[in-house]
Amino acid sequence: MKTMILTVGFLLMTINTAGQTLTIEECYRLAKANYPVIKKMDLISKTGEFDIQNANKKFLPQISFSGQATYQSQTVSFPDALSALPGGISLPSISKDQYKIQGEISQLLYDGGNTKNQKELIKANTELQEQNLEANLYALNSRINTLFFSVLLMDAQLKQNDLNKASYQTQVQKTEAALANGIAFRSNLDELKAEVLTIEMAGTEYKANRSAYLKMLSLFIGQELSDATELQTPAAEPVENTINRPEIKVFDLQKSIYDAQEKQLTSDYLPQVNAFFQGAYGRPTLNIIENKSGAWFITGLRFTWSLSSLYTRSNKKSILNMNRQIADTDKETFLFNSKLDLAQQNEQVIKYKQLMHQDDEAITLRSSVTRSADAQLQNGVITIHEYIQKVNAEHLSRQTRILHEIQLLQAQYNQKFISGN
Numbered sequence: 001m002k003t004m005i006l007t008v009g010f011l012l013m014t015i016n017t018a019g020q021t022l023t024i025e026e027c028y029r030l031a032k033a034n035y036p037v038i039k040k041m042d043l044i045s046k047t048g049e050f051d052i053q054n055a056n057k058k059f060l061p062q063i064s065f066s067g068q069a070t071y072q073s074q075t076v077s078f079p080d081a082l083s084a085l086p087g088g089i090s091l092p093s094i095s096k097d098q099y100k101i102q103g104e105i106s107q108l109l110y111d112g113g114n115t116k117n118q119k120e121l122i123k124a125n126t127e128l129q130e131q132n133l134e135a136n137l138y139a140l141n142s143r144i145n146t147l148f149f150s151v152l153l154m155d156a157q158l159k160q161n162d163l164n165k166a167s168y169q170t171q172v173q174k175t176e177a178a179l180a181n182g183i184a185f186r187s188n189l190d191e192l193k194a195e196v197l198t199i200e201m202a203g204t205e206y207k208a209n210r211s212a213y214l215k216m217l218s219l220f221i222g223q224e225l226s227d228a229t230e231l232q233t234p235a236a237e238p239v240e241n242t243i244n245r246p247e248i249k250v251f252d253l254q255k256s257i258y259d260a261q262e263k264q265l266t267s268d269y270l271p272q273v274n275a276f277f278q279g280a281y282g283r284p285t286l287n288i289i290e291n292k293s294g295a296w297f298i299t300g301l302r303f304t305w306s307l308s309s310l311y312t313r314s315n316k317k318s319i320l321n322m323n324r325q326i327a328d329t330d331k332e333t334f335l336f337n338s339k340l341d342l343a344q345q346n347e348q349v350i351k352y353k354q355l356m357h358q359d360d361e362a363i364t365l366r367s368s369v370t371r372s373a374d375a376q377l378q379n380g381v382i383t384i385h386e387y388i389q390k391v392n393a394e395h396l397s398r399q400t401r402i403l404h405e406i407q408l409l410q411a412q413y414n415q416k417f418i419s420g421n
Helices: 002-018 024-034 036-059 114-138 140-180 186-221 246-268 310-378 384-419
Strands: 062-071 097-110 272-283 294-304
Touching (some): 036 097, 114 246, 140 384
16 A cells, blocks of 8 residues: 555656646746755844844843962061050051952943944844845846746747648658659659758757756756746736845945944943942951951942043044945946846847837748748749748748747846846
8 A cells, every 4th residue: 555655646746747837936936945045044144143142141140250379579567557556456467478269240230322232233234144145046037037038949949840840741741742643853852851850950959958958947946857847938027117126225234234333333432330249258358457368248330431432433433424425336336237237128128029020020921932932832833942942931030030039028037137126
């Protein structure tokens, strides 16, 4: 039973693969999911989370330990410094060898918004890295377009090639019949068969090219594609001339980083307040007169305020403003180049539409010539060589029309890629 289930499953998978149909949107999605750099997206997100957690831990109690043992060349001598006390009381001397071990717990109470600004900067950096990755992944669509429409072109050319071959084979049959009746030459039949062979050779080349394009496409999307795979011809859609590329957001996020850095400039010169508790054991204690070993503690608030950052604050703000201007300039340059590319594609679309209209006229005329040539050949007015020339001319006009049709569709999808719509 298990063997039967596995066999049926394998057959179903085989049938599904053989009849597989792919759309260009599915190729976009699969290529993005399969591209190795996509693994960085999760890593960037997790790294940002860890950085924010680390920033939050600045408000956790900070614990430190230290110790020291020293020998001093001189200490305060109370007996020498003070006159003799009444009642024969004497003051001890402070030992020259001293030691202590201490621990401190410090709790940050206020840091001037430094931690908050640091977290905003981390988030901005994370978003910028993710958007840069999105822009790199979006660039895959252009390569998918090239491969996808190349396969469609091979499909269309193969179809037209088969129609042309069928037309010649019909003429071969007629010539064979005429040869059997003694009203045709062997050379006429050989020339027709040679032309059929030429068409078959062209078909072999089309199939080889199609297979090569499919293999490259399969590498991009991470799925095995057989020669039986069919690509669905996409429908042409109207494209807006506005630019909505993911790179636009990259420039905006870059400016948000400069905004966060400017906020940090303010928090750098604000004071910090900590609560602390110190506990220690050593000799001497806080009561140095006794010169004994013992424990002691100190607790309270610690206030620090450094104004040295004010010296460079103005220059740093100027640098950030210039960086914003650079980001705006890069954005304007990107939009300018994108609009140029979009205008070029718009002209390509217009050109291919005009060429297709001319192709239709040429096909109509060539078809009429071919029909006339067929009748002339039957009546012996023209030679088989002249007939082949006229048929090939019609075939070439149809192949040219197919090429322009696929080029038009590809140009329209290039418009979508350039505009980001």
